[in-house]
Amino acid sequence: MTQTCLDVVQNWQQIPHTQQQGLYRFAHEQDPIIIPNNADVPFRDYLAQTKSLIANRNIRARQPCPILTPVAKELGYNAEQLTVSDLIAPFELKQNNQKRAILLIHGLTDSPFTFHYLAKDLFQQGYSVRTLLLPGHATAPSDLQYVTLKDWQDTVEYAITRTAKDFEQFAILGYSTGAALAIAHVAQHAPSNLKGLALISPASEPHNKHGWLAKWIAKIPFFNWVDKDADLDFAKYESFPWQAAALANDAMAELKLHSLPAHLPLFSAFSEVDTTIDSIANLAMLSRFNSVSKQPQTHILYYYGNANNATAKLPKDYTLITPQCTHHTCDKVIDMSHIGILQPASHPYYGWQGLYRSCSGYLSDIPKYLACKQHPAPLLGERTEQNTRHTAPLQRLTFNPAYDDFTRQLSTFLNSTMSNYVQP
Incomplete structure (x- = not known):
């Protein structure tokens, strides 16, 4: 019987072997990546070229993966025919007009699969939705050693320029490193029809203040990896090379x-509470952006934390929204993590009862790592030192209990930025 992506992620017994051998850590081809980003290339051709790249380099690309997400369903797939490649490739949901679009940019070690719920929510509101693939992703963690910051910047430039040409109005949503890349491009080359920018867990400064050392450590022979995990997650890299840390820091x-x-x-x-990015640095960045804005009332922060702590570091009267959580898991979550905001609790893979668990806080202790993967009631939150001290293992939170409220506030913002918006 053919093994599926779901069989892999639930195969606890093989985790130590898979982790040690790096079975999913390396691409089919260990050489530089050919990256399509010619600005004249139609977006449908870009999608086809990137999917071909995934098929050629990802050793799990053709593995069955029966997770029928809203986007997969909208694209015409059924659960029986879905493969890993279908779910992690960039995609486009098109309306029958060229009026309004949202471009979604994923983060480091991630893939467009992270947008399979948000994209459909936005599409249902009348937007065309596009995603891109940052070079080195959706193939194997080893491929992050073969790309440069310019490769990422060129891809972001292609997607923004192409979307600006193809639609009357559009907005950009960037997640984590994708947000950093979006900011850097828009700051220098903002198209006139770009109407809004959304930053989710934006990468402004690393939580670890020694990130600047990554580019030097990456040059040390045979010292390539920050983390060597089992890479059971088909959609995100769990292993992490030093070169990737250096690129993100740059x-x-x-x-x-x-x-x-x-x-x-x-x-x-x-x-x-974010162990990937410095949330205080994010507040400082927002204050800097607000200080030059001619319309500061259009700057909004949706904040998972103590509102008083945020307002103390933001300009007076900055629009601050705190989550309104009504899901039954609200009281089960210690704090929001860097990676959880974009996924609903109902997600069959990353959600409340999803098949995947993020347990990388215990990589140095395999018994605890395995206990986290199998515990009937793990704690849910960010992988802080305090949270991992509890007797029960901590599962890093991969979903958002307040997802409905988050998407409602995001949609209100996007709708307000687009002129003559008509609800479909």
């Missing part, structure tokens, strides 16, 4: 050189 360093256009409405959402 992408964040770019932000100190730029500010956003004064007229551009801005929506941000992030957690006060």
Whole structure:
């Protein structure tokens, strides 16, 4: 019987072997990646070229993966025919007009699969939705050693330029490193029909203040990896090379050189407790953007944390929204994580009863790692030192209990930025 992506993620017994051998850590081809990003290439051709790249390099590309997400269903798939490649490739949901679009940019170690719920929500509101693939992703973690910051920047430039040509109005949503890349591009080359920017868990500064060392460590022979995990997650890399950390740090360093256009409405959402990104640095970045804005009332922060702590570091009267959580898991979550905001609790893979668990906080202790993967009632929250001290293992939160409220506030923002918006 053919093994599926779901069989892999639930095969606890093989985790130590898979982790040690790096069975999913390396691509089919260990050489530089050919990246399509010619600005004249129609977006449908770009999608086809990137899917071909995934098929050629990802050893699990053709593995059955019967997760019928809203986007997969909208694209015409059925559960029986879905493969890993179908779910992690960039995609487009098209309306029958060229009026309004949203471009979604994923983060480091991630893939467009992270947008399979949000994209459908936006599509149902009348937007065409596009995603891109940052080079080095959706193939194997080893491929992050073969790309440069310019490769990422060129791909973002292609997608923004192409979308600006193809639609009358559009907005950009960037997640984590995708947000950093979006900011850097828009700060220098904002198309006139770009109407808004949304930043989700934006990468402004790393939580670890030694990130600048990554580019030097990456040059040390045979010292390539920060983390070596089992890579059971078909949609996100769990292993992490030093070169990727260096690229992300360089992408964040770019932000100190730029500010956003004064007229551009801005929506941000992030957690006060974030072990990937410095949330205090995010607040400082938002204050800097607000100081040059000609319309500061169009800047909004959706904040998972103590509102008083945020308002103390933001300009007076900054629009701050705190989550309104009504899902039954609200009281089961310690705090929001860097990776959870974009996924609903109902997600069959990352959700409340989803098949995947993020347990990387215990990589150095395999018994605890395995206990996290199998515990009947793990704690849910960010992988802080305090949270991992509890007797029960901590599962890093991969979903958002307040997802419905988050998407409602995001949609209100996007609708307000688009002129003559008509609900379909």
